[in-house]
Amino acid sequence: MQQKSKKAGKAKDDESNLRTPIVVVMGHVDHGKTSLLDKIRGTAVAKGEAGLITQHIGATEVPLSVIQEFCGSQFGKEMQIPGLLFIDTPGHHAFTSMRSRGGSLADLAVLIVDINEGFQPQTIESLAILKRFKTPFVVAANKMDRIGGWHPVANAPFAKSIKVQNERVTGVLDTKIYELVGELYKRGFDGERFDRITDFTKTIGIVPISAITGEGVPDILMILVGLAQRFLKDNLKLTATGPGVGTILEVKEEKGLGTTLDVILYNGEFNSGDTVIVGTAHEPIVTKIRALLKPKPLTEIRSEERFLPVKHVAAASGVKIAAPKLENALAGSTIRVVTCVEEVEALSLELKSELEAVRIDAESEGVILKADAIGSLEALVGELKAKNIAIHHADVGPVSRRDVIRASAIKDPLLSAILAFNVEILPDAISEIQKTNVPAFCSDIIYTILENYEQWTEEQKMRIEQERLEAVIRPGAFRILPDCVFRQSRPAIVGVQIIGGVVRTHVNLMREDGANVGEIRGIQARNENVGSATVGQEVAISIDGPTVGRQIHEGDILYVNIPEKHARIVELELKPKLAEDEREVLENFLDIKRKKDPFWGR
Numbered sequence: 001m002q003q004k005s006k007k008a009g010k011a012k013d014d015e016s017n018l019r020t021p022i023v024v025v026m027g028h029v030d031h032g033k034t035s036l037l038d039k040i041r042g043t044a045v046a047k048g049e050a051g052l053i054t055q056h057i058g059a060t061e062v063p064l065s066v067i068q069e070f071c072g073s074q075f076g077k078e079m080q081i082p083g084l085l086f087i088d089t090p091g092h093h094a095f096t097s098m099r100s101r102g103g104s105l106a107d108l109a110v111l112i113v114d115i116n117e118g119f120q121p122q123t124i125e126s127l128a129i130l131k132r133f134k135t136p137f138v139v140a141a142n143k144m145d146r147i148g149g150w151h152p153v154a155n156a157p158f159a160k161s162i163k164v165q166n167e168r169v170t171g172v173l174d175t176k177i178y179e180l181v182g183e184l185y186k187r188g189f190d191g192e193r194f195d196r197i198t199d200f201t202k203t204i205g206i207v208p209i210s211a212i213t214g215e216g217v218p219d220i221l222m223i224l225v226g227l228a229q230r231f232l233k234d235n236l237k238l239t240a241t242g243p244g245v246g247t248i249l250e251v252k253e254e255k256g257l258g259t260t261l262d263v264i265l266y267n268g269e270f271n272s273g274d275t276v277i278v279g280t281a282h283e284p285i286v287t288k289i290r291a292l293l294k295p296k297p298l299t300e301i302r303s304e305e306r307f308l309p310v311k312h313v314a315a316a317s318g319v320k321i322a323a324p325k326l327e328n329a330l331a332g333s334t335i336r337v338v339t340c341v342e343e344v345e346a347l348s349l350e351l352k353s354e355l356e357a358v359r360i361d362a363e364s365e366g367v368i369l370k371a372d373a374i375g376s377l378e379a380l381v382g383e384l385k386a387k388n389i390a391i392h393h394a395d396v397g398p399v400s401r402r403d404v405i406r407a408s409a410i411k412d413p414l415l416s417a418i419l420a421f422n423v424e425i426l427p428d429a430i431s432e433i434q435k436t437n438v439p440a441f442c443s444d445i446i447y448t449i450l451e452n453y454e455q456w457t458e459e460q461k462m463r464i465e466q467e468r469l470e471a472v473i474r475p476g477a478f479r480i481l482p483d484c485v486f487r488q489s490r491p492a493i494v495g496v497q498i499i500g501g502v503v504r505t506h507v508n509l510m511r512e513d514g515a516n517v518g519e520i521r522g523i524q525a526r527n528e529n530v531g532s533a534t535v536g537q538e539v540a541i542s543i544d545g546p547t548v549g550r551q552i553h554e555g556d557i558l559y560v561n562i563p564e565k566h567a568r569i570v571e572l573e574l575k576p577k578l579a580e581d582e583r584e585v586l587e588n589f590l591d592i593k594r595k596k597d598p599f600w601g602r
Contacts, residue, residue, distance in 0.1 A: 020061060020316045021228040022105055022266065024087040026130070027112035028120035032142040035211035036112060037086055040070070040221070059264065059318035060086045067225060070155070071218040081228050084221070085316050087249075087264070105247055105266050107232050108224055109137035115144055115176045115208065119183045121447040127187050132382055136231060138205045138223050139191065141180060145210035147172050155214035158207065159195065173208060180206055194219060200227060241314070243337035244268040248279070249318075251329045257291070259326040262318065263335055269314045270321070270337065277344065278326065279333025279351040279374075281396050285325050286344060293320040330396060332373030366392035367415050367453075368407045370399050372422040380421050380446055387450070390415060399425040399440060404432040413464065414457045417441065419449050472569050475578070475586040476501035476560040478533075478541070480552065486540065489547040491521050494554075497538050500585035503560060504532040509543065510561035514592050517552055518545020535581045559589050567593075567601040 025033045040062055063083035087106065111126055113119065130137050145152050149169045153161045162170060177193050184191035184204055194205035205223055209216030246265040254260045261278070270276075274289045293307035313319045321335070329335075334351055338344055354374060369384070369391060371377035381394055392415070393406055399420050410416040418440040425433070425440060433440055441452045477500045484495025509517050523530050524540040533539045546552045562570065570578075570586060578586065593600045 019266075020082045020085045021107040021224070021232060022059075022085050022087065022264065022316055023108045023110065023224060024106040025110045025112060026122075026126040026137075027140075028114070028117075028122040028126075031112050031114040031117070031120070031123070032140075032211040033112050036110070036140065036142070036209070036217070036220075039211050039214050039217055040086070061317065062086065062221075064225070067221045071157070071222050081225065084224055084228070085318075087318075105264065106133075106135055108227055109135050110140050110220060110224070111137050112140045112142050112211075113180060115141040115173075115180070116146055118176075118179055121451070122445055124187070125445060125447040127184075127189070128383065129379055131188065132379070136201075136227050138194070138207060138220060138227070139180060139184070140211075140216075140220055141177060141206050141208045142211050144173060144208045145213050145215065147176075152210065152213040153215060155217065157218045158209075158216045161215040162208075177206055177208065194223060201231060242268040243339050244270040244274070244276075244313075244315070244335075245337075246270070246319075246335045248329060248331050248333050248335055250331055251326065254320070254322070257293075257322045259329070260293075261321045261323075261326060261329055261335065263321055264318050265313055265315050267315050268337065269312060270319065271313075272309075272311045275338045276321075276323070276335050277338050277347045277351060278323075278329050278335045279354060280328040280330050282328070284348045284351040285328065286338065287323045287325045289321055289323050291322040293322065330374065332375040332377075332396075364390060364392065365410055365412045365415050366390035367410075368392060368403050368418045369394035370403060370418065370420045370423050371396055376421050376446075380419065380449070383446055383450060384419075387454075389453075398423045399429045399442075401426065401428040401432045404429050404436060404438050404440075407438045408432075408436040414460055417453060417456070419453055421446055421449060469569070469574065472574065473504075473507055473560060473562050473566045474502055474570060474574070475562065475582050475589055476503040476507075477557055477585045477588070478503055480548075480554050480556050480558070481538070482554045484540075485548045485554065487542075488549060491542040491544045492518075492546055492548050492552065493540060493542045494548060494552075495538065496541050496558075498533050498535050499557065500535050500581040501560070501579075502532055502534050502582070503541070508561040509558045510589075510592070511552070512557055512559075512592065514596055515551075516561055517558065518543045520544075535579075559585065559592070562589065564601050571601060 025036060027033050037060060041060060061083055062085075064081065065083075067083065109126075109130055111123065111130065113123055144150065147169055149166065151164050151169075153164060162173075165173070174193075181191045184206075189204050190202065191204040191206050194207045197203045197205055200223065207216050207219050207223065209220060211217070244265050245267040246263040248261050248263055250262040252260050252262060270289060270292055272289055272292050276287060276289060278285050278287065292310050292313055294310050294313075295307060307320060310319075333354060336347055336351075338347060367384070367389060369377065369380055371380055371394075374396060377394055377396055381391065384391055392410060393403070399418055403418055407416050407418050416438060418438060420440055420442040422444040423442070425442065429440075432438075439456060441449045441456070443449045443452070476498070478496040478498045481495040481497055485493075486495070487493035503520065503523070505520050505523055508519050511517055521542045521544050523533055523542075525533060525537065530539070543552075548554075552558065567590070571590070575583065575586070590601060
């Protein structure tokens with residue numbers, strides 16, 4: 001009996017030691033990411049419970065007790081997770097930065113969508129990232145309070161809020177939700193309104209909410225807690241003791257502190273004075289934690305000193321780290337506690353391999369990629385590979401002059417470009433861009449970069465095609481006018497009338513019997529040199545090769561001698577676009593050629 005009791009006690013301890021799940025809120029700009037977190041924090045402040053919500057660097061920890069209070073009677077009793085750690089960093093930058101062994105550190109995600117605007121570029125991009133990392137998520141259909149005629153019920157669960165709405169309003173809401181269901185389906189997800197779902201592992205829950213009134217927010221919290229509790233238990237059993245491992249969210253300059261790291265600690269613990277190894281774009285650095293800093297509590301947010309020093313931090317939490325030699329630290333890389341000198345070499349190789357896994361330096365033709373962090377570079381590489389866009393070089397950091405030179409050396413005109421995510425272009429690179437005309441597509445939205453690049457490639461294809469067709473020698477013919485021989489040879493200069501098509505300088509001429517007679521050196525119209533003449537014009541033409549009276553005569557019709565390759569293009573691609581006179585000249589020309597060789601130009 002005593003043995004059974006010990007086992008039960010151990011099982012209970014295992015459950016109570018679950019790490020706080022990491023939740024990232026994603027979505028398009030202005031769709032309500034910040035408002036949702038502000039609503040959760042603000043409600044806690046209004047209830048006098050601000051002290052319970054812990055502000056972390058780049059994150060907000062909401063304990064289970066606050067979630068329970070927010071959710072009220074619908075909250076289940078058998079919940080063992082300590083709470084939820086919401087990442088505050090804007091957009092998907094946090095999501096792609098937080099990575100480990102090729103996966104994301106975010107356990108769960110909330111994809112927030114303005115129910116009245118629907119899917120936007122960053123929504124689509126966020127979905128692509130969620131799909132790549134196979135992260136469980138819920139859709140928060142925000143701003144339902146903006147549906148005309150909506151009656152708000154502050155902080156109410158959806159079931160309570162929907163009861164007070166009239167039939168027209170609920171009909172509008174349902175229509176908008178099914179538009180979102182359709183958008184999810186187009187991208188490979190089954191979605192449904194959350195209260196109609198029996199299995200959240202197979203169907204994405206869409207929760208109508210208002211981040212302003214708080215309606216539906218209890219449901220979001222309940223679903224997140226439920227998903228973490230039921231489906232992530234094994235993933236959450238990371239220790240809160242032992243050597244700390246974290247991901248660098250941002251590298252920042254702080255007044256009085258120098259270069260600092262905003263870090264999400266997801267395993268183990270950090271202590272002030274710990275020796276740590278930090279990932280960079282090149283060789284990892286070993287340094288010592290000088291200070292661990294946490295934000296001041298919510299109630300003291302107006303204080304001038306924004307951070308409080310602490311001696312110890314345990315997973316999962318966000319913390320600011322001050323230490324020497326952090327200038328080259330790389331966002332998205334790992335920071336680990338080093339327990340002995342012997343570990344340094346092995347950990348250094350591990351940190352370098354993280355970047356090598358996504359860095360590309362190929363000899364083949366392809367675009368140049370630059371990004372602000374390992375995770376965002378990985379996302380950009382993934383998107384381009386999915387679209388079969390070749391990559392020549394991919395790396396973390398600003399766009400340099402070397403990147404521009406690399407891009408300008410690419411022979412394929414559709415790949416001679418730079419795609420840069422959330423990084424600056426250095427001054428010497430700007431100068432080089434102006435010299436080489438290499439296009440640089442820069443944005444903090446991957447979707448926008450790809451869209452702009454693809455639009456540019458379409459324009460380039462059209463320009464290249466236009467130049468190709470403009471270079472094609474087109475049909476043309478003229479008659480040598482009587483009494484208009486100005487010079488008999490070297491070159492022969494004669495007056496002519498263009499009877500069809502277009503005649504240009506530097507094209508060969510052919511007689512009606514198929515014989516080649518020479519090349520047009522120049523064309524004069526009204527005593528001025530011109531590059532071409534069209535049907536109906538009378539001009540003087542100088543011709544290298546023939547002698548008037550021998551190879552050519554007054555009254556002769558001469559044709560532009562179109563090379564066979566060009567004739568094939570004109571006949572197969574340009575013929576429908578030719579004017580009637582050009583078509584007639586082309587057909588006469590082809591008849592002459594094909595009398596000698598029936599397969600000529602075919």
